Every structure is written in structure tokens, then in C-alpha cells.
Amino acid sequence: MQTPNRSWIAVLNREVKRMSSKRLYLLMTVILPLLAFGFFIALFSQGKPTNLPVAVLDKDQTSNSKDLIETIDLTATADVTDYVTNLKEAKAGLKKGDFYAVIVIPDDFRKKIYRNQQPGVINYYNNAYMVVGSLINSDVTRAVNTFSKGINLQTRLKKGQPQKTAMVAINPIALDGHKLFNPYLNYFYYLATTFLPIMLLIFILMSTVYAIGSEYKQGTAGEWLKTANGSIIRALSGKLLPYALIWFILMLFMNIVMFRFFHTPLNGEVWLIVLNAFLFVLAYMAMGIFIAAIFPALRMGLSVASIYSALAFTFSGLTFPYIAMYKFVAFFGNFFPFSHYLHIFLDQSLRDAPVAVSFEPLLYLNLFLLLPFAVLPKLKKMCLQPAYWGKL
Known part of the structure; x- marks a missing residue:
């Protein structure tokens, strides 16, 4: 044995x-x-999804709407790759997967800005892909907010308001956010x-x-x-x-x-x-x-x-x-x-x-x-x- x-x-x-x-x-x-x-x-x-295709339906076709589109395109996530002419075309593109979101700029966008009214920009995004949808919506929202604050700041400065006072007025509460443990997402x-x-x-x-x-x-x-x-x-x-x-x-x-x-x-x-x-x-x-x-x-x-x-x-x-x-x-x-x-x-x-x-x-x-x-x-x-x- x-x-x-x-x-x-x-x-x-x-x-x-x-x-x-x-x-x-x-x-x-x-x-x-x-x-x-x-x-x-x-x-x-790659670490993080970037340059995800989005489409734009620009009904205004003014310099202001083009500036907003450029601001959105500069974000890390959204890449403006398509321009659609109507919502039917936008819906078809979303269903086929040609792009993940459609930003709709209304035809009275510039007029409402000059009249100190609030133009509405619509973001239709595909949240079936939750990560992609959340990233695009977050970046588009941030870009629109930045653009809106820029317009507001310029208006106040033209009226003679000091820059520091104008900055406080457009952003009365400042959020100091810190991403912990994975700050780069x-x-x-x-x-x-x-x-x-x-x-x-x-x-x-x-x-x-x-x-x-x-x-x-x-x-x-x-x-x-x-x-x-x-x-x-x-x-x-x-x-x-x-x-x-x-x-x-x-x-x-x-x-x-x-x-x-x-x-x-x-x-x-x-x-x-x-x-x-x-x-x-x-x-x-x-x-x-x-x-x-x-x-x-x-x-x-x-x-x-x-x-x-x-x-x-x-x-x-x-x-x-x-x-x-x-x-x-x-x-x-x-x-x-x-x-x-x-x-x-x-x-x-x-x-x-x-x-x-x-x-x-x-x-x-x-x-x-x-x-x-x-x-x-x-x-x-x-x-x-x-x-x-x-x-x-």
C-alpha cells in the first residue's frame, strides 16, 4: 500500500x-x-463611450441655433452627425439606430431669446441603452445650460451690470460636486x-x-x-x-x-x-x-x-x-x-x-x-x- x-x-x-x-x-x-x-x-x-452619434432638427436656422449645435458637438459624448428635416425622419433614424438622440430646436428660438422669453429645446434620446442614453442626456443638458447661461450673462453685461454681479445672478447657488472613487467615469x-x-x-x-x-x-x-x-x-x-x-x-x-x-x-x-x-x-x-x-x-x-x-x-x-x-x-x-x-x-x-x-x-x-x-x-x-x- x-x-x-x-x-x-x-x-x-x-x-x-x-x-x-x-x-x-x-x-x-x-x-x-x-x-x-x-x-x-x-x-x-476606451474607458468611456465618446462621440456617440446624435441628430439635429434645426427649425430656426439662425446663428444662435448654430452656436447651440456647436456647443453640443463640443461635448465629449455627443457627436452631431446628422441633420433631419422633420420628426418622421428623426423617428426612423432612431429606430434604425443611425443615431442615439435627436435635438429639436424650435423655429422661434432666436426670437424668444431676444424677447427674454424661454425657448424650449427638446432632446429625444434612446434610453433603451441606459448607459448611452444617460450619458448623452447629461452632456446635452449641460451644454444647453452652459449656452443659456452665456446668453443670460451677455444680456446682463450689455445692460451695464458688473460681471461679478451678473455671474451671481445667473447662478445664485453654486454646486461644488466631487466625483469620488471613479472621477473620470x-x-x-x-x-x-x-x-x-x-x-x-x-x-x-x-x-x-x-x-x-x-x-x-x-x-x-x-x-x-x-x-x-x-x-x-x-x-x-x-x-x-x-x-x-x-x-x-x-x-x-x-x-x-x-x-x-x-x-x-x-x-x-x-x-x-x-x-x-x-x-x-x-x-x-x-x-x-x-x-x-x-x-x-x-x-x-x-x-x-x-x-x-x-x-x-x-x-x-x-x-x-x-x-x-x-x-x-x-x-x-x-x-x-x-x-x-x-x-x-x-x-x-x-x-x-x-x-x-x-x-x-x-x-x-x-x-x-x-x-x-x-x-x-x-x-x-x-x-x-x-x-x-x-x-x-
């Missing part, structure tokens, strides 16, 4: 041979994750740092379920346990160590790319970012072990794993905050390691939060590591009973 150390090494060697015998393992653990990284990095590398910091680990957790979970479930499907579970001298703990740890190393290396690579090459702010503790990545990998591998034990049929196990991984972003609280959810629904966010990982990552990268703030999500991540111990007896039973083998 082999010693525990030798049997554990035997399991490790056996898994390395299995991984090298099929291209599927290389595809799941290296090639597809790196391709996913490249895709999302390229997608969000960089969407790479917001989305890429979310989607990269999301993609990785999918592969972590699926490969763990496949590595275990394939033993039962192929009828090799008994041999696997025998190689570990009957110890399910040695069988699991020896089998999953190569995957854990690969995933941890990819997590480190992901963080290096984000922080070193795309200059994502790193205001907190580096060691906590690394620990968070390590626990993230182990938590999803633990969940993979749990799913493989509860659903012995490989096809069902992979299906459940895919559904569970797809829900991670939904329950992360990133786009729709927990505070606005029903408490019962928000509670389910705790059952996804990604929610706690993201909490720690944002606290220690963008927010520079105290380390103590990350203790609770760290505790939750560690609790996921207990899941395999709840199913170890069943996994061993499945290895010993051929009735579980050969299932799809």
Missing part, C-alpha cells in the same frame, strides 16, 4: 495525464479564458473589472464540475479513489490542485493587466487583493465540488453550474443596488462568492476602504470553503458504487 504522500502524488500525476490527453482541458483552462480576457479588454479599453474600471472575473468564474465552476463528473460518466471513479488509497480528501485535493494553480495564475494575470497596464486605481492593500483572488478561486471550486456531488449526472451538473454562474452578475448589486432590492431577494446575493469578491475588490482598489470593512465579505468567502466537507461522504459513496457511473 502506498503512503499518503505517494498516493496523493499519484492522483496528481493521474490528473495531469488526463488533462494532457484531451484538448478540451487546455481549451477550458487556458485558451478560452485568455480569449475572453482579450475580448473584454478590447471592448472596454471610466467604464473600464466599472465593467471590465467585473466581467473579467465573471468570465473566469464560469470556467472555474464548469471545469471543476467536469473534472469530477467525468470520472463518474466514464466509469473511472473507482480507479480514482483507489489511486488515493481510499481517501476522498486526497482524491479531490490531488485532482483539483492543477486547476487551482492555473486559475490562481490567471487571476494574478488579470489583476496585473488591470492595475499595471490599464492603471485601474489601487488605493487599498495589495495583500488583500491577492488574498481575495485566492479565496475567489477556491470558493468557486468548492461550489463546483458541491454541485458535482448533488448532481451526479455530468450533463445536469454542468447545466446547474452554468445557471448558477450566469446569476452571479445579477445578484452582485453592481448595476441594481442591494438597498433598492426586496430584502428577501437581496439576501440571495450572499450565496454567490462573486458578490463578496466584488465587495472586497472595489473597497481595496477604488475606495481605499479600511481593511476592517472587508472582514465580513472575507468571512463569507471562507464559509464557501466548507461546502465540500458537507458532501465528502456522498462523493466517496459515489466512487464505491458503480450504480452512479455512466450517467449522462
